Amino acid sequence: MKRFIDEWKGYFGDLPPYSHYLRNVMPERWVRFHALPDAKRYAETPEEEAIVFDRGRILGNRILKEGQKCLFVEYFPNFEEYPLPYSHKLLDQFRLKYWFKWKYEEDPFGEQETIGFYGNEVRWFPEVYRGAFKDAAHDDERFLLMNRESSRILAPYDGGFDCFLLNEEEVTRLKSEFEEWLSPCSSGL
Template identity: 30%
Template sequence: MTREDFNRFWIINYPDTVPISHLFKHDHMDRWFRIHSLPESKRYADNDEEWSILLMRQNEIITDLFGANSKVILVTGEYNWGERTIHLVDEEEVYKKYSFSRLDNIDLYKLNPDDYDNGEVYRPAFAETVWIPNQHDKLLQEIANDNTRAFFVSFDKNIIVAPYDGGVDFVLKDSLTRDIYKNKYKDWLSIREDGL
């Protein structure tokens, strides 16, 4: 997939947002839902048993949505604002097995001047990969520890899977499909009314 292909598919499927995962829950509320990775909405795993639960939950639901051995796109990027820095994807050990292509920079100040300073940018990149259960566990653990940020997308199935430190956000093809999976995984949902 070329950069042009990615941009074309993104605009067709997600015209109301840019490829930055924390925006999805706001830009696609009608087809978004979230699961928590640990019981009682605990945010971080502290021991092997909790890591086992976290990875089991994430692998189970992601495999259910994508299907095992499905081609997906991994999207991540580089940013540096405030005290938070994510380095170039090829400098991070967890990304060495993926072959990334750069996308156009996103001007964060232009996107949201209330939250960002002039000159702050996000430098996204994508890599084609295959979703195989437990093959992306190191990356899922790094995201769960808030050491990096990345998400998976299937343009074929119109699904975004965006893990974060605490759970996973999903954007499905429509609200009906979202409701089916929300019900299926209701025991992993937040008890909050807003679903966060």
């Protein structure tokens, strides 16, 4: 795991691989897209689950590039001691190894969260992540994928996708390309 830590730090310094935190400290690199039309938060039908996957696939291909090496990082909040995941599904599927834990002292809800991070190298082939996207969309899993060559990030969550690009120009282009998917909280950038 040391090489992943060194690689992450080479791109992001001491920032943790936690999308909720990254969007607050790197707003110029961040954009958020809804996973479903009309800003619907949760998929209730197989057709809606297909839309969530399709949007994740499309954004992932733009940001991560199919077949590219990525760092897969899963994180688990609210563990005081050695953090253990609340699901072993992704841990086992992607052979994730414990990376480190981090205390989120600036939590907007006024709590200090301890977050455990697990990671491994993967390749971006969208179909591999169909189940993971479905679980993230239901807030059963929390993870991000970072392209190891570019440092671009795709982070699904329950309701959409947080995307971290290289600069404001890339963010502007992606917003323009997928304007109908934009979250209102992304429109101010």
